[in-house]
Amino acid sequence: MNRPLSRLALALAATAGFAGMAQAADPESCAAVRMSDPGWSDITSTNGFAGVVLDGLGYSQNVSTLSVPITYQAIANNEIDVFLGNWMPAHQAFREEAQANNSLEQLAENLGGVRFTVAVPSYVSEAGVTDVSDLAEHAQEFNSRLYGIDAGSPANENLQAMIDSGDFGLDGWEVVASSEQGMLAQVSRAERREQWIAFLAWEPHPMNANFDITYLSGADDYFGPDFGRADINTVARAGYAEDCPNAGKLFEQMTFTVEMENALMDRLADGETAEAAATAYLTENPDVLEPWLDGVTTLSGKPGLDAVRAHLGL
Structure with a gap:
């Protein structure tokens, strides 16, 4: 009598474990990540990195070309999820207005000392x-x-x-x-x-x-x-990290270096698309993926690092 009950308990525990893993991913409403690009090659580059990683995780990236003022309006209106180009202190006035309206949250400093x-x-x-x-x-x-x-x-x-x-x-x-x-x-x-x-x-x-x-x-x-001297931050619409905790964790951990961005912008200047340039860089420098994807899963709840490496053919 005890053994079947023990087996049942183990099976239930395993099922709960798998369910927990599945719940670690985001809801389907987070599958499309809406991002902005003011037409600057540095933000085109970082958006390129993000797009390749999101693809590998089963998300899609939708990038809109918007001026800086319109970007902050779009964040406040829940039309943009994430912006990788919050230059501070140059964008101080936009930040202060957004914070007064509780329409924006900072996820990370993605590049410092520019x-x-x-x-x-x-x-x-x-x-x-x-x-x-x-x-x-x-x-x-x-x-x-x-x-x-x-x-x-x-x-x-x-x-x-x-x-x-x-x-x-x-x-x-x-x-x-x-x-x-x-x-x-x-x-x-x-x-x-x-x-x-x-x-x-x-x-x-x-x-x-x-x-x-x-x-x-x-x-x-x-x-x-x-x-x-400036710092560049990743900002998101208010509540994004709570609504989409898995993608939010990725953006909290995705940071860059001047050398990385220069390398990608050089490729863009040679006529490569942001996706192709980012794919080539990450294929040649896969170690940068580990800190970005620590604890991050695919949209369906599978290990994120393995999925992105497979997406890159590594």
Whole structure:
């Protein structure tokens, strides 16, 4: 009598164990992860990493190309789940508004110690422009323009604030808004002709290898100290990690390095898609998967690391 009962107890315990494993995965409502890309190659790169891993786990990734202000609105409206490009302190105003409305949560700092401020080609700095206070006396050479990125971005607002403040004698200067690619095309043209240009620059980015540039000092009040030293965070709509704890755990653990992002952006510059570039990098550097996938399962509750490695053919 006792043995059959013991067998039944073991069977029930095993069944409960399997059920527990299945419950470790997310509900079907989490299967599609909605993400944003402002059109920046660094976020395209990190979204590429995330997309390949999500595919291997049985999720799908839906990326929308949205400006930074629209991204934060979409997060607040529950239209975007995760954004890998919360640059701080540049996005401070958006963060404060979102936190006041309880519409956003931070999951992780995914990259630290990056730079983001005004730069010039090095032949310009060698001619004496090393600080933003040096710009005004060379207004004619610069055509009184500061080249920024997408309209409405916090970075462009910082450039406009530098003009409006009167701190640097930039009255009459103009912020030229453009896409990242458009701005860099303008830098490339100026460099070929050895014309003077002042523009937004940041690292990680291939521009640091493709152009000989100098970051300007003096803009600490607008971009932060140490040449706009910044941290990049992963943020999500409020409640995402609670609604989708398995995917939330992945994004809490997914961090990057400057070297990783530069490597991926180099591949993008060579014409590869983000998915192909990320797949190639992860195939060549599979060790980065282990900390990302520690305790993470597939959508169906199977071991995540094994599934992603199999997805990559490892």
